[in-house]
Amino acid sequence: MKIAMVGNPNVGKTALLNLLTGGKFEVGNFPGTTVEKKEGKTKIDGKDVIFVDLPGIYSLEAYSLDEKVAKDFLTNENPDLILNVVNASNLERNLYLTLQLVDFKIPMILVLNMIDEAEKRGIKVDAEKLSKILGIPVVRTVAVKGIGIKELKREILKGGSVPRVRVGKDLKSKLEMAEKIVKEVVKVEKKRVDLTEVFDEVFMDRHLGIPIFIAFMWMMFTFTYTVASPLTNLIDFVFSTLSERISSMNGVVFNLIGKGIIKGVGSVLVFLPNITFLFIVLALLELSGYMPRAVYLMDRIMTAFGLTGRSVIPLIMGFGCNVPAVMATRTIEDDKVRIATILVNPFISCSARLPIYVLFAGIFFPTIGSAVIMGLYAFGVAVALISALIFRRVLLRGEAEYVIELPPYRIPNWKNVWILTWNRTKHFLQKAGTVILAMSIVIWFLTNFPTSSIDKSYAGMLGRLLQPLFAPMGWDWQFVLAILMGFVAKEVVVETLGILNTPIAKIMTMPQALAFMVFSLLYMPCLATLATIKAETGWKWTIFSVIYSFVIAYVLALTVEVVARLI
Amino acid sequence: MSLNSKIPLTMLKEGDEGVVIDIIGGRGAISKLLALGIVPGKKVKVLGNRGGAILISINGSKFVIGRGLAMKVIVHAKQKN
Ligand SMILES: Nc1nc2c(ncn2[C@@H]2O[C@H](COP(=O)(O)OP(=O)(O)O)[C@@H](O)[C@H]2O)c(=O)[nH]1
Ligand SMILES: [Mg+2]
Numbered sequence: 001m002k003i004a005m006v007g008n009p010n011v012g013k014t015a016l017l018n019l020l021t022g023g024k025f026e027v028g029n030f031p032g033t034t035v036e037k038k039e040g041k042t043k044i045d046g047k048d049v050i051f052v053d054l055p056g057i058y059s060l061e062a063y064s065l066d067e068k069v070a071k072d073f074l075t076n077e078n079p080d081l082i083l084n085v086v087n088a089s090n091l092e093r094n095l096y097l098t099l100q101l102v103d104f105k106i107p108m109i110l111v112l113n114m115i116d117e118a119e120k121r122g123i124k125v126d127a128e129k130l131s132k133i134l135g136i137p138v139v140r141t142v143a144v145k146g147i148g149i150k151e152l153k154r155e156i157l158k159g160g161s162v163p164r165v166r167v168g169k170d171l172k173s174k175l176e177m178a179e180k181i182v183k184e185v186v187k188v189e190k191k192r193v194d195l196t197e198v199f200d201e202v203f204m205d206r207h208l209g210i211p212i213f214i215a216f217m218w219m220m221f222t223f224t225y226t227v228a229s230p231l232t233n234l235i236d237f238v239f240s241t242l243s244e245r246i247s248s249m250n251g252v253v254f255n256l257i258g259k260g261i262i263k264g265v266g267s268v269l270v271f272l273p274n275i276t277f278l279f280i281v282l283a284l285l286e287l288s289g290y291m292p293r294a295v296y297l298m299d300r301i302m303t304a305f306g307l308t309g310r311s312v313i314p315l316i317m318g319f320g321c322n323v324p325a326v327m328a329t330r331t332i333e334d335d336k337v338r339i340a341t342i343l344v345n346p347f348i349s350c351s352a353r354l355p356i357y358v359l360f361a362g363i364f365f366p367t368i369g370s371a372v373i374m375g376l377y378a379f380g381v382a383v384a385l386i387s388a389l390i391f392r393r394v395l396l397r398g399e400a401e402y403v404i405e406l407p408p409y410r411i412p413n414w415k416n417v418w419i420l421t422w423n424r425t426k427h428f429l430q431k432a433g434t435v436i437l438a439m440s441i442v443i444w445f446l447t448n449f450p451t452s453s454i455d456k457s458y459a460g461m462l463g464r465l466l467q468p469l470f471a472p473m474g475w476d477w478q479f480v481l482a483i484l485m486g487f488v489a490k491e492v493v494v495e496t497l498g499i500l501n502t503p504i505a506k507i508m509t510m511p512q513a514l515a516f517m518v519f520s521l522l523y524m525p526c527l528a529t530l531a532t533i534k535a536e537t538g539w540k541w542t543i544f545s546v547i548y549s550f551v552i553a554y555v556l557a558l559t560v561e562v563v564a565r566l567i
Numbered sequence: 568m569s570l571n572s573k574i575p576l577t578m579l580k581e582g583d584e585g586v587v588i589d590i591i592g593g594r595g596a597i598s599k600l601l602a603l604g605i606v607p608g609k610k611v612k613v614l615g616n617r618g619g620a621i622l623i624s625i626n627g628s629k630f631v632i633g634r635g636l637a638m639k640v641i642v643h644a645k646q647k648n
Binding site (some may be wrong): 405 | 581598599601603614615617619620622626628629631632634636
C-alpha cells in the first residue's frame with residue numbers, strides 16, 4: 001500500500017510520518033523543510049505500507065518546483081491513499097488544498113493535526129460534521145504527543161474513502177466552498193493571550209528586531225567557539241598521543257597508520273565539538289520558528305543587494321553546510337534570485353572551514369581568536385552580498401516576488417533537535433571515515449615517496465610546482481599543497497598541514513596567515529557543493545562559480561596580505 | 568484618504584487595517600496569493616511596513632509579502648477613529 005502525505009508546509013506531516021514509521025526524518029518550523037519527497041516504510045498489523053512525505057504545498061497549480069513534485073507524484077504514481085494533513089487552527093486555508101485533492105478521485109483521510117494549538121487559541125473543530133461534508137474519515141491528532149495515532153492507523157487499514165463532496169474545478173469556487181464549510185464546523189471562542197504575539201512584539205520590534213537578530217548570530221559563533229574548546233583540546237590530546245605511540249613502532253604500516261591515517265583523520269575529528277555545537281544552535285533556530293522572522297527583518301537589507309528576504313534562510317543554513325543550503329533555495333520562487341542565492345552561498349563559511357580558522361587564529365591571534373573568526377564569517381557574508389548585487393545587476397536582472405507564512409513560535413523538542421543535529425554531524429563523521437580517510441592515505445603517500453625526506457617527496461614537488469602561482473602571497477609550498485588538496489573537502493586543508501607536520505608559526509607571517517584564511521574561505525566550493533550546484537543549476541553556472549570564486553579569492557587574499565603588512 | 572479609496576497594500580502603515588478587494592497581476596501571482604488565503608473580501612491588518620517586505624495578519628495567519636507582490640494586493644483602507 002502506497003500512501004502520500006499531502007498538506008500545507010509546516011502542518012506536521014513529517015512529525016506524523018516519524019510516528020507512523022518510527023523513522024527519524026527531519027522536522028522543521030518554517031515552510032519548506034521537506035523539499036524533496038521522502039519515503040518511509042513500515043508494517044501496520046502485518047501489512048506493508050510505504051509512506052511518501054511530499055513537500056508542503058498550498059495548492060496544486062504547479063507554479064513552483066515543490067508544487068510540481070507533489071502534483072507529478074499524485075498524477076503519475078497512483079498512490080492508494082492520500083493522508084491530507086491539515087492544521088486545525090487554520091482550517092479554511094488548509095481546505096483549499098483539500099478541495100483540490102478531491103479532483104484526483106483517490107481515497108483520502110483528513111488528518112486534523114495540531115489540535116492542541118487550536119485549543120489554545122480557542123478554536124474548536126467539529127470533526128464529525130467535517131467528515132460528513134467531505135465524505136472522508138477525519139482523524140484528530142497531536143503529532144508531537146502521539147495523540148490520535150492509534151485511530152489514524154485503524155483508519156489507514158480501512159483504506160480511507162473517495163471524497164463525495166461536490167465542488168467546481170476552479171479555485172474560486174473552492175475558496176467559496178472552504179469558507180462555507182468552515183462556517184459550519186469551526187467555532188472560535190475568545191482568545192487567550194498568545195505567546196507568539198508576545199515574542200513577536202520583541203523580536204520583530206522596529207528598533208530591536210535587527211540588533212536581536214545580529215545578537216543571535218553572534219551568540220551562535222561564540223557559543224560554538226568557546227564552549228567547544230575544552231572538548232577540542234581533549235580530543236586533540238587523545239589523537240596526538242595515539243599517533244605518536246603507533247608511529248614510534250617500526251615499519252611502514254605503523255608509519256602509515258600513525259602519521260598518515262590517525263594524524264590526518266584526527267586533525268579533522270578534533271573539530272567535532274565545534275561542528276556539533278554549531279549544528280545544535282542552527283537546529284534551535286530552525287525549530288523555534290525564528291528563521292522566517294529573519295526573512296522579514298532582513299528583507300530590506302537583502303533587497304538592497306538584489307536578493308530578497310527569502311534568501312536569508314539558505315544563507316544562514318550555509319553556516320552549517322552549503323550542500324543542504326543550496327538545496328533549500330528550491331523554495332525560492334524566482335529563478336534569478338534563486339540562482340544568485342546559490343552562487344553566493346559558498347562564500348558563507350560552512351562548518352568545514354571552521355577548523356582552518358580555529359587552527360590559524362589560535363596560532364596567530366591567541367587572545368582575539370573568536371573575534372578574528374567572527375570577522376572572517378562577516379567577511380564571507382560581505383563578499384556574498386556584494387557578489388549577489390553584481391550578479392543581479394549584470395547577469396540575472398529582474399524583479400522578484402515572494403510571500404511566506406510565519407509559523408507560531410514553538411519550543412524545540414529535544415528529540416527533534418537531536419535528529420537534526422545528529423543527521424548533520426553524521427554526515428561530517430561519514431566524510432571523516434571516507435573522503436578524509438582516503439585523502440590521508442594519498443597525502444601520506446605523497447609525503448613519503450619516492451623518499452621520506454619531505455623536500456624531495458612527491459608532495460614537495462607538487463607543492464613547489466604550484467607555488468609560483470601563489471608567489472605574490474608568499475606562502476610556503478606546504479600551504480599551496482593544502483589548498484590544492486582541500487578542494488576535495490575543506491577539512492583536508494587542515495589535514496594536509498597535520499600530516500606534513502607543518503611548523504606553521506615558523507614559516508608563516510601574520511599577514512600571510514590572514515590571507516590564507518581569506519583564501520580558504522573563498523577559493524572554491526568543495527566537491528560536494530559543486531555537485532549540488534551542478535544538479536540545481538547546470539554546468540554553465542557551475543563553471544562560472546569555480547572561476548568567479550577563484551578569482552575573487554585570489555584578489556582579496558592578496559589585498560588582505562598587502563594591507564595587513566602595511567599596518 | 569477617503570473611505571472608499573482603493574490603494575495597494577504597501578500604502579497602509581503599521582497598525583492599519585483594510586479589506587482585500589482585488590489582486591492584480593499575472594496568473595502566477597494571483598493563484599499563489601489566493602491559495603494562501605489572501606483572498607478578496609478578507610480583513611487584513613498590517614503589522615509591519617518598514618520599507619522592505621510587508622508583514623500582515625489575515626485570517627489568523629501571518630505572512631511576509633515581498634514589496635513587489637504587495638503592490639499587487641489592492642485594499643480598501645479602513646478609516647481609523
Ligand atoms: N503543538 C504541536 N506542534 C506540532 C504538531 N505536529 C507537529 N508540530 C510541530 O510543528 C513543526 C512542523 O512540523 P513538521 O513535521 O516539520 O511539518 P511539515 O512541514 O508538515 O513536515 C515542528 O516543529 C513540529 O514539532 C502538533 O500536533 N502540535
Ligand atoms: Mg516536512
